[in-house]
Amino acid sequence: MERITGGGLFPLALAGAGVLLLYRMLVRLRPGASLQDAVVVITGASSGLGKECARVFHAAGARLVLCGRDASRLQQVVQELTASSAETHNQTHIPRTVVFDLAATDTMDRAAEQILKCYGQVDVLINNAGISYRGNILDTNISVQRDVMETNYFGPIALTQAVLPSMVCRRSGHIVVISSVQGKIAIPYRSAYAASKHATQAYFDCLRAEIERFGIPVTVISPGYIRTNLSVNAVTGDGSKYGILDKTTATGWDPRDVAHAVLKAVRHRSKDVVLAGSLPSLAIYLRTLWPALFFKLMASRARKEQKLKNK
Ligand SMILES: NC(=O)C1=CN([C@@H]2O[C@H](COP(=O)(O)OP(=O)(O)OC[C@H]3O[C@@H](n4cnc5c(N)ncnc54)[C@H](OP(=O)(O)O)[C@@H]3O)[C@@H](O)[C@H]2O)C=CC1
Numbered sequence: 001m002e003r004i005t006g007g008g009l010f011p012l013a014l015a016g017a018g019v020l021l022l023y024r025m026l027v028r029l030r031p032g033a034s035l036q037d038a039v040v041v042i043t044g045a046s047s048g049l050g051k052e053c054a055r056v057f058h059a060a061g062a063r064l065v066l067c068g069r070d071a072s073r074l075q076q077v078v079q080e081l082t083a084s085s086a087e088t089h090n091q092t093h094i095p096r097t098v099v100f101d102l103a104a105t106d107t108m109d110r111a112a113e114q115i116l117k118c119y120g121q122v123d124v125l126i127n128n129a130g131i132s133y134r135g136n137i138l139d140t141n142i143s144v145q146r147d148v149m150e151t152n153y154f155g156p157i158a159l160t161q162a163v164l165p166s167m168v169c170r171r172s173g174h175i176v177v178i179s180s181v182q183g184k185i186a187i188p189y190r191s192a193y194a195a196s197k198h199a200t201q202a203y204f205d206c207l208r209a210e211i212e213r214f215g216i217p218v219t220v221i222s223p224g225y226i227r228t229n230l231s232v233n234a235v236t237g238d239g240s241k242y243g244i245l246d247k248t249t250a251t252g253w254d255p256r257d258v259a260h261a262v263l264k265a266v267r268h269r270s271k272d273v274v275l276a277g278s279l280p281s282l283a284i285y286l287r288t289l290w291p292a293l294f295f296k297l298m299a300s301r302a303r304k305e306q307k308l309k310n311k
Pocket residue numbers: 043044045046047048049050067068069070073100101102103128129130131132151178179180181222223224225226227228229230231233249252
């Protein structure tokens with residue numbers, strides 16, 4: 001029998017990597033699960049990424065429950081989607097709407113009841129709604145830190161926990177959350193936002209492990225910058241609205257592309273998806289593999305931003 005020497009190991013490893021790559025490519029090419037008639041709940045569906053998700057899941061034939069704080073803006077989305085129904089070859093459904101404020105965490109049981117009343121079940125819950133923040137920790141009221149946490153963390157987890165028993169009963173369902181690259185790395189002047197997204201990542205990672213036995217997948221999606229009103233709607237350290245469309249946001253990914261990636265992740269029941277360019281992706285690895293360098297880079301970034309503000 002031929003012995004595998006050091007020289008023989010390299011081609012073997014290369015062949016193994018090739019097979020793995022091929023397998024991953026084939027997995028990506030699979031169409032994934034159908035969403036025709038699936039009940040899909042989307043929070044923050046009145047604008048930005050949530051609205052684009054509503055478009056792509058509607059076109060895929062899903063029965064939508066669109067959530068937000070403003071009934072008239074949600075109705076506008078319903079009208080737009082209904083008007084576009086002829087453009088798709090799937091059978092489409094008129095979306096339903098449920099209005100609630102995620103920051104009112106103690107009303108999530110009532111919100112879940114209303115959501116479940118729409119179709120009697122939830123197949124996919126997409127926790128998308130969120131708010132960002134711009135501020136220096138030294139000048140930030142603790143109430144602002146708490147408010148961002150309510151909207152981005154406590155609201156979504158309370159809603160998830162209120163919907164989950166019905167999924168467990170049916171041994172069917174899918175929980176999705178839109179986190180951020182900032183759920184994996186923390187950048188200066190984003191404390192409230194990055195903290196809420198890190199908490200989100202941790203909670204949904206725990207949930208994934210705990211509910212796997214019921215056949216309910218959990219998908220955490222971490223996008224980089226997307227061209228939406230997130231920065232305009234962000235809060236500052238004193239609770240006032242930031243109101244500026246940042247260059248990073250304006251030059252971010254097209255929300256339609258991100259929505260298509262969300263659809264693909266749902267179809268494939270992906271566990272953890274980062275949707276970002278090479279620099280943020282590299283930064284995520286750097287944070288784990290060479291934290292000292294990452295912290296140096298962040299401190300330099302903080303100094304530069306502070307200098308610009310002082311000008
Ligand atoms: N844009 C970006 O660069 C990135 C965004 N993300 C994430 O994507 C998600 C969507 O944000 P995006 O579309 O960009 O931003 P938008 O500001 O355009 O949309 C945010 C949505 O969240 C809803 N929302 C905000 N606060 C509440 C609340 N208290 N209760 C209920 N709904 C609320 C808003 O609805 P309404 O005001 O009508 O109630 C709105 O529909 C967020 O979780 C964000 O963190 C992640 C990475 C990058």
